[in-house]
Amino acid sequence: MANKITGNLVDWGLFKRVLGLAYPYRTTFLAAAVLAITLSVLKPLSPYLIQKTIDEYIMPGDYNGLVMMSMVLIAVLAFTVLLNYFFIFTTNLLGQSVISSLRIRVFNHITSLRLRHFDTTPIGQSTTRTINDVETINDVFSQGLITIMADLLTIAVVLGIMFYSNWKLTLVCLCTFPLFIYATYIFKEKIKKAFQVIRNKVSEMNTFLQERISGMGVVQIFSAEEKEMKRFKQINGEYRDANIDTVWYYSIFFPVLEIIQASALALLVWFGAQQVLKETASIGILIAFILYIRMLFRPMRMLADKFNTLQMGLVASDRVFQLLDTNETISDDGEIKTQEINGAIVFDDVWFAYNETDMVLKGVSFEVAQGQTLALVGATGAGKSSVINLLTRFYDIQKGTVSLDGVDLKLYDRSFLRSKIGVILQDVFLFSGTIHENITLRNPEISKQQVVTAAKAVGAHSFIMKLPGQYDYDVRERGATLSMGQRQLISIVRTFVFDPKILILDEATSSIDTETELIIQHATEKLMQNRTSIIIAHRLSTIKNAGQIIVLDKGRILEKGTHSELLALGKHYKKLHDMQFKEKEQH
Numbered sequence: 246m247a248n249k250i251t252g253n254l255v256d257w258g259l260f261k262r263v264l265g266l267a268y269p270y271r272t273t274f275l276a277a278a279v280l281a282i283t284l285s286v287l288k289p290l291s292p293y294l295i296q297k298t299i300d301e302y303i304m305p306g307d308y309n310g311l312v313m314m315s316m317v318l319i320a321v322l323a324f325t326v327l328l329n330y331f332f333i334f335t336t337n338l339l340g341q342s343v344i345s346s347l348r349i350r351v352f353n354h355i356t357s358l359r360l361r362h363f364d365t366t367p368i369g370q371s372t373t374r375t376i377n378d379v380e381t382i383n384d385v386f387s388q389g390l391i392t393i394m395a396d397l398l399t400i401a402v403v404l405g406i407m408f409y410s411n412w413k414l415t416l417v418c419l420c421t422f423p424l425f426i427y428a429t430y431i432f433k434e435k436i437k438k439a440f441q442v443i444r445n446k447v448s449e450m451n452t453f454l455q456e457r458i459s460g461m462g463v464v465q466i467f468s469a470e471e472k473e474m475k476r477f478k479q480i481n482g483e484y485r486d487a488n489i490d491t492v493w494y495y496s497i498f499f500p501v502l503e504i505i506q507a508s509a510l511a512l513l514v515w516f517g518a519q520q521v522l523k524e525t526a527s528i529g530i531l532i533a534f535i536l537y538i539r540m541l542f543r544p545m546r547m548l549a550d551k552f553n554t555l556q557m558g559l560v561a562s563d564r565v566f567q568l569l570d571t572n573e574t575i576s577d578d579g580e581i582k583t584q585e586i587n588g589a590i591v592f593d594d595v596w597f598a599y600n601e602t603d604m605v606l607k608g609v610s611f612e613v614a615q616g617q618t619l620a621l622v623g624a625t626g627a628g629k630s631s632v633i634n635l636l637t638r639f640y641d642i643q644k645g646t647v648s649l650d651g652v653d654l655k656l657y658d659r660s661f662l663r664s665k666i667g668v669i670l671q672d673v674f675l676f677s678g679t680i681h682e683n684i685t686l687r688n689p690e691i692s693k694q695q696v697v698t699a700a701k702a703v704g705a706h707s708f709i710m711k712l713p714g715q716y717d718y719d720v721r722e723r724g725a726t727l728s729m730g731q732r733q734l735i736s737i738v739r740t741f742v743f744d745p746k747i748l749i750l751d752e753a754t755s756s757i758d759t760e761t762e763l764i765i766q767h768a769t770e771k772l773m774q775n776r777t778s779i780i781i782a783h784r785l786s787t788i789k790n791a792g793q794i795i796v797l798d799k800g801r802i803l804e805k806g807t808h809s810e811l812l813a814l815g816k817h818y819k820k821l822h823d824m825q826f827k828e829k830e831q832h
Contacts (some may be wrong), residue, residue: 263385263562266343273339277391280332285398287325289406295316296410299529311743332395340387344379347565351375368809372455373448374568381444385558393551396544403541407534413525414534417516418541421509423706425502425545432498433553440492440557446484453480476519499546506542582658584663586746587615587650588777590636595645597631604643605631607800613793618778620788623797629781631751631800636779637666647748667745669769670677673732680709684739691742699741703768705734730765737768749780785797785822794818 268276302310355371407415457473464473513534520526590613597606606628621629634640635647638654647654647686675683685691700706712718720727750769782788789808796804796818803817811818
């Protein structure tokens, strides 16, 4: 169960877990705490020294003593400024160190999540958790926890000195404190709600922008710009209003505190002047108390803000911990990671559902011999992609067995297993970077010569050499500057370089020109040589030579055999074949 912050109470379990993030940097944390304690003593020392200077050296006219005390004051101020510098630097260093390691931890966890998580979670939400929420946790350490501790210590020391110096003046100064505490409480509650709305709106805006920018082609082709702009204006307006609410609360809170502080100062001057005239208090004490009031109210004024900063950091950490606690991972208990893979695949009575209940594969059984080519045929939703997802262990089955070379897939180390499987999908994903980086995926063990050799082998070298920069050509995000055929060729080269034992090919060449299609067909035939291959077939004419063809429908196997055997059977496969043949004749 995720930790929560409810009402006015902080879940101390959550608070302890956040503090645990600083454990690797406990030396820095301890240094910041020591600096906080030292500063809480040093800051109130200056008014006390001023009081002594006035009463014991200025009023009696002791010039030498005045010079000496002035030097002491300057030294104390200089030392306080120096320590304050180190305090600010240390707390921010602690915060940045914590969130740096936390970001790595979050990203590592995200990369380990199975695809089901990404099927149901907006990308913008994960981005918000990794960037915005993690950055907010930084405030817990740099502006929240330790600075609150420093301010509380300062208040305690100042009050102690004030009571020691003149308890009557101290009580007069504290007359307005009930108003101050009430105003602070109201502000804290209002600003907390406003900050929570801001965090939600940031997440909503990130999700909206990520989806619309990624799908800009769809937005523009359907002329939906105006509609999407109206929706963005609404989200942006709500985000603006939430921020304006915080500005409004601050614009009221700080002037109210100034009035309360001014009232305390007026009471002090009124009562203190009477005591000075009656000679029951000195001028030095009166002046020191004026400084004490400022020193007392300033951290108390900021405490409400810092406490909200702490609470918002805890709210953000709760969200991040919810992500880290997400158990949407594929078990990786397999220990086999060095065994030579031959590529013999067996599905034995496999049942599978994405949501644990609605089965998309129902008792699927088949075998693929080493080096054989299997083609999967069927309508959309028949279960073709599900077979691929299970083989690559993006998902686990509910019932049955999937084995490779006679060994259950779960017994293989997951990374080792996937390193032996090459996947070429319809929608090729290329990252921002050069063609070389996209082929090697920044693997330093793959040399430039290996990349060139692979590109020549599959027929992609010639088109790459025509590009500006050649293998150093920047393909931009998702390969937007390349055609679909070029992206597929780069994907084939990438797979060839990593030399998998099993090849999975989502055959999709219907939307590219004939010349590029022939190049891609040649490339895939080259890649399939001496490898166990599984093809998701869209056009039956391309799988005539497949060693085995399986026709799927609603998660079940309808037919199984070679191209000629299935045609001779005269059932479902033949109907699909004849339908495609007629469509081709009509075109």
